[in-house]
Amino acid sequence: MSLPGGARASRDSILSKIRASLGATPNDPARLAAAEKRLMAKPRAAAPQRVAASGTDLVARFTEELQRQLATVVATAGAGDIPAVIAGYLRANNQPLRLRHGNDPYISSLDFAGIPDFETLKGRAAPDDSTGLSAAFAGIAETGTMALTSGADNPVTLGFLPDTHIIVVPRSRIVATYEDAFALLRQERGPTPMPRTLNLISGPSRTADIGGRIVIGAHGPRRLLAIVTGDL
Template sequence: MNDVRNKSIAARSEIFSDLKRNLDIGDEKAREKRVRERLSNPPRNLIPERANIPHSEQIALFREQIEAVSATVEQVAAAADVPAALASFLRDNNLPSRLRLGSDEALNALPWNKTPNVDVQTGRAVPEDAVSLSRAFKAVAETGTLILLSGADNPTTLNFLPDTHIVVVSAKDVVGTYEEAWTHLRETQGKGSMPRALNMISGPSRTADVEQTIQLGAHGPRQQHIIIVDDL
């Protein structure tokens, strides 16, 4: 390992000296200042007007966009309605009644005991799990994109291993653009910090690698169902 590590250290200094030689450095202090400012206070670039609409319309846009990539969406009024909505989704799709979810407080606080036909297990996903449930950090309207954060609350494996992935998102967490989500992210994670994985997801897994024929369920979930909750 030492030989390889020394080589890497040597390569690093060669690459940096090549860069510094080939770049038009000019005023080094001004360069450093530009970089420092951009990193500590990231400017927003051009943001498409598409999602610059009232919040209720953003929810409709999110729905329209993610339904266009084969996800299904329903909206319920209260958190207490989620278990029943889930139970009927599982029943309508002939899915097993066993669900895997993480330790997300809001999801675990749902009245599961009032829905005896759904069996809830917590923890990361294992290969045998058929259905998982996550809570999205945000849902971005402009392209119909969910944002999920890794961690014990909503383990990353839930997003990829089971055949069916169900995602609960609070209506107030629907935002217009990616930039709005980053602002919230910095508020919760601290500036410049990230969870191990941040997953932006638009619909179920797909491939077009054979004759450009779109086929769902390549390696990730075959099916994605989203429940927007007005009061969560």
């Protein structure tokens, strides 16, 4: 899309007003270098002690923090255990034994055949889906947060349209801080690391907009189950 003449003029006038306000000139090498330096060096704030202290059990911290935010967290040994955990959770919450997931290879390898009447669907979420199942790119211990990257493997709508969201988190990918998760993104996804949507999810949907009382299940999922898996 080409910029209409007016918009181009606004762009240039805003940038020159900024420079005038800062007493700066366009393309001042020193200012460009200072910004470039920060963009390259990516300095970090000191990591919180709760995850930086030596001997910290990141999985335990991740679990505790996520539970504080009203999610359910279950640790499993691996793929063999996950279908039963999911079925048990859905039954306990009176949910249909049906879920939808994307092309994620680990999740696609889960075998629900042993659970009677269990139905799995694939693709982006539909409005009447009851449960979405996603795999996290990483877990972040400092606040019990899961990072999810959108795409065919894990469609973003799976985490917002269904009433129940289930996320599988590889134990080996639970890192200490947000910055550590971003470093993983850059390392594994190259020079343009961001997917269309990167979701940091730290609990079920909630609101306090009516009378200041917290209600779970505002627009997104009413419940969130995180399954930490040991075989990844």
